Amino acid sequence: MKGYPEKPETVYYFGTCLADMFYPEAGMAGIKLIQREGLRVVFPRQQTCCGQPAYNSGFPKEAKKVALKQIDIFPENYPIVVPSGSCAGMMKHHYLLLFEDHARLDAIQQFSNRIVELSEFMVRTLNVKLEDRGAPIKVTWHSSCHALREMQTIEYSKSLIRQLQNVQLIELQNESECCGFGGTFAVKQPDISGAMVSDKVADIQQTAAARLLTGDCGCLMNISGAMEYQKIPIKGQHLAEFIWERINA
Amino acid sequence: MPDDSEFNFRRNVSRALNDRQLRRNFKFAMENFILKRKEIFPDECETEHLRTLGSNIKVRALNQLPRLLEQLEEKCTRNGIQVHWAETTAEANHHVLRIMQGHGATRLVKGKSMVSEEMELNEFLQEHGIEATETDLGEFIIQLNNEKPSHIIVPAIHKNKTQIAQIFHEKLSDVPYTEDVEQLNAIARRTLRQKFFDAQVGLSGVNFAVAQTGTLCLVENEGNGRMCTTVPPVHIAVMGLEKVVEKLEDILPLLRLLIGSATGQLITTYVNMITAPRKKGEKDGPEEVHLIILDNGRSKILADPQLRQTLHCIRCGTCLNHCPVYTRIGGHAYGFVYPGPIGKILKPQVEGLKKAGVLATASSLCEACAEVCPVKIPIPQLLRRLRNESYSRDASCMVKDCGYQHNLIDSMAWKGWEWMNTHPHLNAIVQKIMGVLGSKIPPLGPLKQWRRYRTLPRFARKSLHQLVAEQRVENE
Numbered sequence: 267m268k269g270y271p272e273k274p275e276t277v278y279y280f281g282t283c284l285a286d287m288f289y290p291e292a293g294m295a296g297i298k299l300i301q302r303e304g305l306r307v308v309f310p311r312q313q314t315c316c317g318q319p320a321y322n323s324g325f326p327k328e329a330k331k332v333a334l335k336q337i338d339i340f341p342e343n344y345p346i347v348v349p350s351g352s353c354a355g356m357m358k359h360h361y362l363l364l365f366e367d368h369a370r371l372d373a374i375q376q377f378s379n380r381i382v383e384l385s386e387f388m389v390r391t392l393n394v395k396l397e398d399r400g401a402p403i404k405v406t407w408h409s410s411c412h413a414l415r416e417m418q419t420i421e422y423s424k425s426l427i428r429q430l431q432n433v434q435l436i437e438l439q440n441e442s443e444c445c446g447f448g449g450t451f452a453v454k455q456p457d458i459s460g461a462m463v464s465d466k467v468a469d470i471q472q473t474a475a476a477r478l479l480t481g482d483c484g485c486l487m488n489i490s491g492a493m494e495y496q497k498i499p500i501k502g503q504h505l506a507e508f509i510w511e512r513i514n515a
Numbered sequence: 516m517p518d519d520s521e522f523n524f525r526r527n528v529s530r531a532l533n534d535r536q537l538r539r540n541f542k543f544a545m546e547n548f549i550l551k552r553k554e555i556f557p558d559e560c561e562t563e564h565l566r567t568l569g570s571n572i573k574v575r576a577l578n579q580l581p582r583l584l585e586q587l588e589e590k591c592t593r594n595g596i597q598v599h600w601a602e603t604t605a606e607a608n609h610h611v612l613r614i615m616q617g618h619g620a621t622r623l624v625k626g627k628s629m630v631s632e633e634m635e636l637n638e639f640l641q642e643h644g645i646e647a648t649e650t651d652l653g654e655f656i657i658q659l660n661n662e663k664p665s666h667i668i669v670p671a672i673h674k675n676k677t678q679i680a681q682i683f684h685e686k687l688s689d690v691p692y693t694e695d696v697e698q699l700n701a702i703a704r705r706t707l708r709q710k711f712f713d714a715q716v717g718l719s720g721v722n723f724a725v726a727q728t729g730t731l732c733l734v735e736n737e738g739n740g741r742m743c744t745t746v747p748p749v750h751i752a753v754m755g756l757e758k759v760v761e762k763l764e765d766i767l768p769l770l771r772l773l774i775g776s777a778t779g780q781l782i783t784t785y786v787n788m789i790t791a792p793r794k795k796g797e798k799d800g801p802e803e804v805h806l807i808i809l810d811n812g813r814s815k816i817l818a819d820p821q822l823r824q825t826l827h828c829i830r831c832g833t834c835l836n837h838c839p840v841y842t843r844i845g846g847h848a849y850g851f852v853y854p855g856p857i858g859k860i861l862k863p864q865v866e867g868l869k870k871a872g873v874l875a876t877a878s879s880l881c882e883a884c885a886e887v888c889p890v891k892i893p894i895p896q897l898l899r900r901l902r903n904e905s906y907s908r909d910a911s912c913m914v915k916d917c918g919y920q921h922n923l924i925d926s927m928a929w930k931g932w933e934w935m936n937t938h939p940h941l942n943a944i945v946q947k948i949m950g951v952l953g954s955k956i957p958p959l960g961p962l963k964q965w966r967r968y969r970t971l972p973r974f975a976r977k978s979l980h981q982l983v984a985e986q987r988v989e990n991e
Contacts, residue, residue, distance in 0.1 A: 279988075281979045283936070287946065288972045290979035297988055309983045311990050314936040320929055322880055324902030328933040335937045363896065411881035444839045448879025453961035455877050460968035461532050461843045462879070491969030 284483035292504030351413020410482035551779025590729025620715035627651035628720030665846030717743035721754035772889035834884035867915035
């Protein structure tokens with residue numbers, strides 16, 4: 267069983283590089299959702315990327331340098347909330363493998379222990395109650411592989427969607443299958459990745475949902491991009507941004 | 516024209532992806548396998564416990580592998596099984612040939628054995644005038660059609676009923692076209708029955724070999740394995756050297772894991788435990804039993820503590836069934852006897868990165884394989900290792916052709932990425948520039964590949980860093 271600390275006064279927020287570049291509103295929504303519960307959110311300006319792109323592509327040395335930089339800028343013993351299962355998985359689980367023989371392994375372990383994915387934090391630590399103010403809508407949900415298998419936070423994300431009264435969640439047939447993003451995989455094996463995302467889009471279409479929700483910007487970029495390419499009028503959105511929209515409509 | 520015999524992954528992938536029938540066949544079959552596995556392992560906690568146990572058994576066995584192999588040889592020899600060592604597949608093939616020639620044998624029946632596929636034994640024996648007949652139904656089908664297995668458990672899974680009906684009709688004499696499954700089974704049974712009668716030697720694989728007792732354990736569903744190991748006067752078993760376990764008690768959890776993961780059954784129809792040739796007074800069984808133990812690169816893999824985990828594999832095939840890449844490109848695309856996730860980590864280690872390193876890139880690291888592996892092989896982690904060794908020129912690299920992909924462009928690109936992400940101010944400036952100019956960048960290289968199936972993501976006008984500053988989110 268995982269232990270959950272009492273609701274803290276202050277948390278750190280790690281926004282992720284993809285949210286920073288492409289989905290800043292999603293990143294911002296996560297911050298506002300936490301602030302709304304009366305917490306102080308600290309966003310260290312020096313943060314950049316968790317290092318996963320290089321780590322997965324065969325460049326662990328470069329990944330280590332970037333990772334160490336992050337570890338140094340979150341010094342206080344606050345939880346570090348991450349609006350991504352994939353980046354959270356990297357920092358919570360893979361740092362320990364990446365720095366297996368490192369002299370500072372203790373500090374790294376201490377950092378990794380503080381990593382928590384946004385929806386799990388909202389449900390388990392903040393126990394948020396959401397009041398839906400939006401018009402009725404059908405949505406579907408895509409589970410990112412690392413949220414599902416590394417962080418195991420899918421049930422928290424879906425429980426947040428289910429709190430929204432006017433939102434009908436229609437599940438995908440192959441909800442737990444990868445969308446084909448996989449970072450550099452999408453460009454190194456474009457045809458396999460393309461086949462995977464095309465199947466994912468077809469699965470999304472058959473739900474007749476108006477919106478696709480997910481908790482990871484990598485998947486979002488991949489699936490939304492494919493839907494837009496195929497001129498399918500379904501909007502992809504990060505869960506945090508969707509929730510913020512619903513409760514403030 | 517590209518040479519067809521040369522391994523060309525890109526060409527194989529494009530062929531497979533464009534074959535709609537093949538994709539339908541695989542999708543249908545794999546979804547079914549996933550469902551069956553789920554049903555046979557209903558309790559997550561119990562399954563997790565079992566997988567840990569399975570993994571520990573393999574760790575314990577591999578940690579003392581040389582001793583266990585010696586013990587296995589000693590026990591087998593004492594039980595009357597003749598043991599032969601083969602460093603290469605060529606040596607293993609010659610052992611088979613020598614044994615057969617010693618008996619003047621020209622006809623061999625084979626139970627399903629992936630190691631014999633690794634040896635390309637059928638082709639080798641054919642060159643020496645020996646007829647080898649596959650007796651597992653799936654193997655029989657693809658042998659008729661002169662194909663290789665596309666899956667390690669269900670070798671003809673890429674074929675549907677209609678295609679099999681066509682193969683039987685065309686390749687077997689006096690067989691009228693029928694799609695009736697019972698009739699197709701009966702045709703195969705009738706044809707094979709005669710082969711069992713005529714064979715002078717039977718060959719099988721080994722699922723587990725027990726060092727303490729010298730027991731060869733073999734599971735199967737069709738009874739053909741038992742026929743191959745008991746009807747002909749001579750039985751030859753072939754195994755990879757990683758198949759040895761310490762003691763009989765290790766077999767039970769491993770069988771449960773293997774069978775549940777492979778076919779979704781609690782137990783196979785046949786579980787063969789072979790310890791000796793026919794003894795005086797016994798009514799059946801072969802008069803001679805041989806065990807050929809093959810290395811073929813395995814001991815080199817054993818030498819590295821991380822890569823060693825590759826040898827945990829008990830060949831259940833469940834990583835294939837759960838792999839979104841395998842499901843879409845099928846087994847033949849990998850150009851290797853073991854396809855799917857396990858093939859992606861094994862082939863580059865056996866054949867070298869230059870030839871097979873590309874396979875390590877064919878994964879989104881979704882971890883579906885690691886989630887179900889019955890002996891907890893961290894396949895995604897080993898893929899990362901192989902990706903690293905593809906580029907790295909470090910002395911610590913172990914895999915053949917390490918550093919083969921080392922090049923200035925990639926090195927500089929990742930150095931640049933590192934620099935950007937360790938210099939936040941620079942990062943912020945680039946971000947601002949991209950927010951304005953991002954959409955005007957010409958889609959070259961990786962971006963071009965991305966654009967074949969998707970639109971490019973648009974850089975936000977204001978980054979998250981800018982938004983948090985504007986909204987006065989605290990900095991520390």
